[in-house]
Amino acid sequence: MEKKNKQKNEIKDIQKIKAPIVEALKNASDNPTYQFHIPGHTKGKAVFQDFKKLIGEKALNIDTTDEFDNLGTLHPATGPIAEAQELAAQAFGAQKTFFLLNGSTAGNLAVGMALTKQGQKVIINRNCHRSALTGLMISGAEPVWVCPSRIEDWSIWGSIEASKIEQALKENDNVGLVWITNPTYEGVVSDIEAISKVCKKYNVPLVVDEAHGCLWNFNKHLPETALKLGADVVIHSLHKTGGSMSQSSMLHIAKNSVINPDSVEKALKLLHTTSPSLLLLASLDAARAALQSKSGQALLDRTIKNAKYLRSRLDSIPNLHQLKTSFGYMTDVTKVFIKIDGLSGKRLESILEIDFGIEVESASDVGVLLLCNLGNKRSDFKYLADALEKIASNNYTDICYLENRKHMPMLEPQIVMSLRDAYYSEKEVVKKEAAIGRISAEVIAECPPGISVLLPGELITEDHLPYLNDYSELEVVKRN
Numbered sequence: 001m002e003k004k005n006k007q008k009n010e011i012k013d014i015q016k017i018k019a020p021i022v023e024a025l026k027n028a029s030d031n032p033t034y035q036f037h038i039p040g041h042t043k044g045k046a047v048f049q050d051f052k053k054l055i056g057e058k059a060l061n062i063d064t065t066d067e068f069d070n071l072g073t074l075h076p077a078t079g080p081i082a083e084a085q086e087l088a089a090q091a092f093g094a095q096k097t098f099f100l101l102n103g104s105t106a107g108n109l110a111v112g113m114a115l116t117k118q119g120q121k122v123i124i125n126r127n128c129h130r131s132a133l134t135g136l137m138i139s140g141a142e143p144v145w146v147c148p149s150r151i152e153d154w155s156i157w158g159s160i161e162a163s164k165i166e167q168a169l170k171e172n173d174n175v176g177l178v179w180i181t182n183p184t185y186e187g188v189v190s191d192i193e194a195i196s197k198v199c200k201k202y203n204v205p206l207v208v209d210e211a212h213g214c215l216w217n218f219n220k221h222l223p224e225t226a227l228k229l230g231a232d233v234v235i236h237s238l239h240k241t242g243g244s245m246s247q248s249s250m251l252h253i254a255k256n257s258v259i260n261p262d263s264v265e266k267a268l269k270l271l272h273t274t275s276p277s278l279l280l281l282a283s284l285d286a287a288r289a290a291l292q293s294k295s296g297q298a299l300l301d302r303t304i305k306n307a308k309y310l311r312s313r314l315d316s317i318p319n320l321h322q323l324k325t326s327f328g329y330m331t332d333v334t335k336v337f338i339k340i341d342g343l344s345g346k347r348l349e350s351i352l353e354i355d356f357g358i359e360v361e362s363a364s365d366v367g368v369l370l371l372c373n374l375g376n377k378r379s380d381f382k383y384l385a386d387a388l389e390k391i392a393s394n395n396y397t398d399i400c401y402l403e404n405r406k407h408m409p410m411l412e413p414q415i416v417m418s419l420r421d422a423y424y425s426e427k428e429v430v431k432k433e434a435a436i437g438r439i440s441a442e443v444i445a446e447c448p449p450g451i452s453v454l455l456p457g458e459l460i461t462e463d464h465l466p467y468l469n470d471y472s473e474l475e476v477v478k479r480n
């Protein structure tokens, strides 16, 4: 999506870009000490040999935690870690950035814990990630669900209308927060600017879980980040698409945020491990530095060109369809959701994997999601497009057990008990069929995409059954 006058980060040469944690780790590795502290494998000297061969001595040598070797601390942020967080804040256009271990999950838990309270209401989209719900279960705030539009023929949730947020704000007192997921897992983008205006009108802070949009600030062909559109807090899973290692994410406090960063820092301190992995922290530092560098910018440019190439190849395959902006939804070009007539998404996924050695991001009953990654080359996309052409023109048929499984529920929840009360209630386990008419006491939200089928406090109905194939029993609130 083209954006005029979009302020993007300066392209700098990688040599001039600082990566303080990376530098500090290198320094520590070059100047070894006699180590009488954790981690006990002592720079890889005491690990299983096959594991050592697999990941290499170097990685083990720098597997350490904060406090030691002048590496700084995470809570409070000091030394190279503090410096790296400041550089990240500048790069993403935030007032303050916190590095997250345990992924964006940690960010959502901290938002729930720090920014919501028992008795408050939180306006939140029904297709939020389960970690946002866990945040609410910690605090005891109650969700007021907003259901996004539905894209029925793709069996996915669409965008969140600002008018629905306004309606929820009008109808509810004591709203502590509006908490929105953008983009969706499949790349559908909501109008955050409009939602933010509504939030400001009602004086309610806005948190945007932008887990899948961490690249947006670094290329003008991608949607605008919520940090520039009026959100108060934004969460990014750098490890998903931004090039850092698994589990590493960032939480940003926006420049004009009404949120006090200290409250978030306090919650993160309690939620985080007390032995943060320097490898993960360094990978966040490195990912930010790379995104700002010339070579990183070139990789992102290449990714967008490759995504466009893939999309144009897919357009010429007659019985293959892709979700795209011209259908009336704003989308992120790098997330390609496709379906082929006559094949379920699960079947397509298995053909791609077994016959072509291609592994996709996820598959639903309808389609598969392909992520165009920073590391993919043009030849990868060519191979993928060729494979899809072959599949679409061959006589592949569906397999019943894959075809009949439903994945993405788009049901209006019937709430009969508070989320937290139901979660902490006395429970019993009953056969799935006997659970109809009972109150769920558990979160049922499989990953990916971690969106709830059922939550504690919701009435279980027959409509849920197609989504519960993997369950023979359910945990329900015990009857008195």
Ligand SMILES: Cc1ncc(COP(=O)(O)O)c(C=O)c1O
Pocket: 102, 103, 104, 105, 106, 108, 128, 129, 131, 181, 185, 209, 211, 212, 237, 247, 249, 448, 449, 450
């Ligand atoms: C919208 C959204 N938010 C948060 C998360 C949690 O992210 P992480 O895996 O980084 O903990 C996910 C994970 O898929 C997600 O899709």
